[in-house]
Amino acid sequence: MRMPDAVWRKRAGLPALMDALGAERDEVRIVGGAVRDALLALPVSDVDLGTIHPPAESAERIARAGFKAVPTGIAHGTITAVLPDGPIEVTTLRRDVETDGRHARVAFTDDWHEDAARRDFTINALSAEAGSGLIHDHFGGLTDLDRRLVRFIGDPLQRIAEDHLRILRFFRFHARFGIGAPEPQGLSACARRANDLMSLSRERIAQELLKLLAVPNPAPALAEMLSAGILTAILPEIGGDGLDRLKRLVPIERELGLADPLRRMSALLPRDAALVDSIGARLKLSNAQRRRLVSASRGELDTSPSLLAHEIGVQGAIDRLLLAGDAAGVASLQGWQPPRLPITGSALIALGMPAGPRIAATLARVERRWASEGFPDRDRALAIAAEEAAAP
Template sequence: MTTRLPDAPWRHRRGLDALLRALGADQSLSRFVGGAVRDGLLGLAVNDLDIATVLQPNDVMDRLQGAGIKAVPTGIDHGTVTAVIEKWPVEITTLRRDVSTDGRRATIAYTDDWQEDAARRDFTINALYADPISHEITDFFGGVADLEARRVRFIGDAATRIAEDHLRILRYFRFLARFGNDEPDPASYEACRSAANSLMALSRERIADELLKLLAVDHPLASVRLLIDGGILLPVLPEIDRSSLARLTLLVTREADASVQPSALRRLAALLPPDPSIADQVGARLKLSNKARKRLATALEGSGGASSPRALAFEIGVEGAIDRILLDPTTDVNEMKLLDGWSPPRLPIGGGALIARGLQPGPDVAKALQMVEREWVAEGFPDGERVARIADQIVSKFQRARQ
C-alpha cells in the first residue's frame, strides 16, 4: 500500500510552488525530507522545511537566482543552500554520503542515490522523503511503520551510527520522548550507555542545545530517567543524579497544575542541586548565555524575604518569580494566578518629591525612598494617594531623627 503525505496548510505557503518548480520537483529532482515529512504524517504543525535534491549546490544557487528567489549559501561547502520565500527559510541539501566521520563532523561526497542519502541519517523516522507532486512517501528503512508503532530506531547498527556523530546519543532520547513510547530499543540503549564517554568530545554548546530541546518536550521524564539510570550524563553533567529526577517530576506536575508553559531552563534548574553557585558553574560549562545563567542561578536562590508572589516578581521579575514558585514545593501553585497578566509597576514617587516635603538632599533621600518602596510593596502596591501618605510619614521620621 502506498503511503502519501496528507494535505496541510504548510504545503500551500506562498512561494513554495515556485521554489519547487525551480528545483525540478516535477522531474523528481527534489523531494521533501526529514522532519516535515515525519510531522506531516503525524498531523503536527510544520514550521521547518527541508528539501533534498540531486542537484549540485551551485546549480541550486543558479536555479533559485534565475527564478528570483533569494538564495543564501548557508552551508554550501556541505551541500546546503537556504532559500527564503515570504520570509520563510527552506533548507535545500544535495544528496550526500559519508566518506569519513570522527564523531563530531563528517567528510561527505555528493551522490544521486536517494537510498545512500537516507542511509547516512540517524533514525528511520527521519529518513522519509515525500514527492512534492504525487505526495508519495519513499521509505527505505521502515520509518513509516516505526512512526505508527511509536518506535525510535537507528538506521542500521546503533553503535556505528553513534560513532559517526556522538550527539546522536542525546538525540535518541529526545526523539524517544517526543515520538516514542518511552520504551527504548535494548540494543540502542546499550549502545548509548557504552558510548557515553564520547559525549566529552562534543562542544558543550551542542550538548546544551540538545539537552534543552529534550527538556522542552511535554513529557521528558521517561527519557531523563533512562539517561540518569544509564549513567549517560555522568561524564558531562555529574551534578545530575537520581535525586534530580524526583525534583524534575515534581516540577513537571506543578507546571501542569498551574497551567504554565514548560520551560527547558526551569527544568534544567530542577535537575541541579538547589545551589545557585553550582547552577552558575553548570551554566558556564554549557556555555549558556549570561541571561540564561542568571536565570538558572536566580531560580535556585530560594524564596528570600518576599511576602507574596507579586512582591517576589517586583524583586526579581515575573519570569524569575514563576520559576521560584514552581520549584518550591512548599508554595501553593494557585498563587501563580496573582501573576497572570501582571507587570511590576514603578514606584509612583521619586526623590524630588521627598525633598519637596522638606528632606535634605543627600544620602537620606535614597534611604527614605527605599523605605517608601518597601512599605509600598508590603502593602500590595497601593495607588499614588496612599504612596503620598507613606512618603509623608517616612519624611517625618527622618526629620524627627535629625532634630
C-alpha cells in the same frame, strides 16, 4: 503511501520552487522532519528539501525561479531559498567521507538511498516526492513510526561514532515520539558510548538538552538517561532529587500552560546558587539564562507572590512558585505586573531631605514598605516617605 495533503505543501512559492528544482523528474523531494511530522498529523514548521543537483546548480535554479538564494551551508551542500512565507533549506544529497564524532566531511551524490543512509534514525530518513507526495522508505521508518519506535539506522555504535550528539538526540526523539521503553540496542549503544559526549562543545550539549527539556514530558527519558549513566557524563550534579523535582513540576506546568525548558533545567540542578552558576558557565549559557537559573535555585518563598514578583520580577517569581508547587500563587500573577512606586526622590527633597546618596537609600526603604503594604496609592506612599525622611 503518500504524504497527506496539507496547507503547508501549498505555501507561497513552494510549488514553484520545487518545479524549478525538477519535481516532475524526481530531482527534488521533501525530506526529514516535515515528512515524519506530517504522517503523525503534527504541525509542520520547517520544510527541508533534498535534491540531486550540486549546490551551485541549485542556487541558479532558485534564482531563476525568482527567489533569493543564500549559501548558508555551502560546504555541506545547503542553499537557503527565501520564499514569501519564510526560508526553505535545499540540500544536495550527500554521503559521509570522513567523520570524527563532531564534524563530518561530505561528498555530494545523486543517490537517494545513500543520502538516507547517513541520517540518524529511521523515522528521519523518510522522503516524499515533491509533486505526488509518494513516500520513499529505505530503512523501515514507516513501520517504526507506526510503532512509535526511535531506532538508529544500521549499527547504533557506528551512528554514534559518526556524531556523538546522536546520543542525546536518541533520548530527545524518544521523548517526543516514542512510546514505552527506548529501543534496546540503541539504549545499550548510548550507555556504552556515554563518555563520547565529553568531546562535544558545552554549547552543543546545552542546546540539545534544552530541546529535550522542551518536549511535553521529558522526565521518563531523563530517568533512562540517569539510569544509563548518560547524565553523569555531561551533568554529574544531576541526581534523583532533581528528577523528582522535574516530575512534580511537569504536570503543574501542563495545567497552567507554562512549560519552560530553562525552568525544567533548574528543577534538575541542585539547590545551591553558586554551584548552579558554575554549571551555567560550564554550559556556556547566556548571562540572562544563568541569572535566571541562580534565582530559581534560591527557592525562598517567605513573602506573598506579588511581593516576590516585585522583588525579583514576575518571571523569577513564577519560576520559584512553580518549583515549590504553588499553582495558586502562579495563577495570581498571570497577567499582573508590579506597579511602580508613585513617587520619586524629588518627593523626599520636597520634604526637606538634602540631595545626595541618602536620597537613594531612603527611597529604597520607602519602596520596600510601600510594597509590603500591598502597593497603596500615592498619598500613602508620600506618608511613608515623610516617616522615613524624618527617621534619624
